[in-house]
Amino acid sequence: MRPKGQQITNLKMLLFGVFLAFFVLFVLRSGMPSSQESPSPTSQPGVLNPKKEARETNCSQACTQIPRSLTQALVHYTTSTITPQQTRKEISVSAKVLEKKSPCNFLVFGLGHDSLMWSALNYGGRTVFLEEDEAWIAQIKRRFPMLESHHVTYDSKVNEAANLMEVGKGPECTAVGDPKFSMCQLAMKGLPSEVYEIEWDLIMVDAPTGYHDEAPGRMTAIFTAGMMARNRKEGETDVFVHDVNREVEDKFSKSFLCEGYMKKQVGRLRHFTIPSHRDDLDRPFCPE
Numbered sequence: 001m002r003p004k005g006q007q008i009t010n011l012k013m014l015l016f017g018v019f020l021a022f023f024v025l026f027v028l029r030s031g032m033p034s035s036q037e038s039p040s041p042t043s044q045p046g047v048l049n050p051k052k053e054a055r056e057t058n059c060s061q062a063c064t065q066i067p068r069s070l071t072q073a074l075v076h077y078t079t080s081t082i083t084p085q086q087t088r089k090e091i092s093v094s095a096k097v098l099e100k101k102s103p104c105n106f107l108v109f110g111l112g113h114d115s116l117m118w119s120a121l122n123y124g125g126r127t128v129f130l131e132e133d134e135a136w137i138a139q140i141k142r143r144f145p146m147l148e149s150h151h152v153t154y155d156s157k158v159n160e161a162a163n164l165m166e167v168g169k170g171p172e173c174t175a176v177g178d179p180k181f182s183m184c185q186l187a188m189k190g191l192p193s194e195v196y197e198i199e200w201d202l203i204m205v206d207a208p209t210g211y212h213d214e215a216p217g218r219m220t221a222i223f224t225a226g227m228m229a230r231n232r233k234e235g236e237t238d239v240f241v242h243d244v245n246r247e248v249e250d251k252f253s254k255s256f257l258c259e260g261y262m263k264k265q266v267g268r269l270r271h272f273t274i275p276s277h278r279d280d281l282d283r284p285f286c287p288e
């Protein structure tokens with residue numbers, strides 16, 4: 001039998017050993033990244049890691065900071081002397097719809113001084129601009145590289161509008177289908193594939209130019225917007241047409257987006273809400 005003093009010493013040594021083991025383990029763990037915190041390419045000193053920052057700051061800074069693209073839009077419109085062509089009242093019509101639907105898919109015919117605004121109002125969504133003027137696209141891209149735009153060509157002119165109005169009444173034009181494969185002369189077929197694949201929640205027709213006889217005119221853009229809306233799998237599409245004071249925009253929007261689908265007109269802007277026609281192919285082209 002060991003003396004009592006020796007036993008007490010051994011017990012003390014054991015307790016100290018256990019304490020030391022826990023201490024070493026603790027020091028090692030706190031110096032190592034956890035599995036959820038595995039180093040990412042941005043987790044270097046001086047480089048922001050938004051997720052880590054949000055956790056460390058308890059979300060107070062990272063979550064409330066204004067996104068960079070919105071800052072750019074704010075600074076641009078505050079310092080620019082050029083304002084968009086649509087009036088405040090006209091802009092408010094689509095802005096109200098975006099308030100409800102954003103972030104969503106927003107297709108805009110025309111690249112202009114309002115583009116950065118549409119993109120900012122649909123923050124977090126997909127806003128795509130279709131533009132006929134390549135030089136204008138290049139100019140806008142230099143200033144606002146974050147905007148997504150595609151070049152498109154129009155193969156008709158304002159002076160062909162009367163003939164195209166008749167063409168649009170044919171069965172190949174009133175049928176529900178993908179404009180990409182449509183036999184209708186008014187359906188735009190040369191758009192980027194993605195534009196046909198995406199289900200657009202909002203479509204704004206504010207281009208191409210249409211203020212003289214030789215200009216491309218908005219006949220095909222208005223018609224294609226209506227066809228895309230009817231061909232949506234389900235739900236509705238909000239379609240806006242600007243410059244309805246002009247004959248082409250007035251007649252083509254009434255005929256192909258339908259007076260029965262018109263929600264309102266404010267100034268030179270008309271708003272239509274077009275339901276999907278896919279679930280009921282017997283539905284008339286325009287509501288009766």
Ligand SMILES: C[S@@+](CC[C@H](N)C(=O)[O-])C[C@H]1O[C@@H](n2cnc3c(N)ncnc32)[C@H](O)[C@@H]1O
Nearest residue numbers: 084085086110111112113114133136206207209
């Ligand atoms: C009626 S404008 C649409 C303008 C737009 N709502 C705005 O507020 O700027 C339609 C077309 O005009 C042309 N456009 C507009 N602004 C332009 C500019 N500053 N320089 C060249 N072309 C321009 C583009 O081809 C555009 O698609």
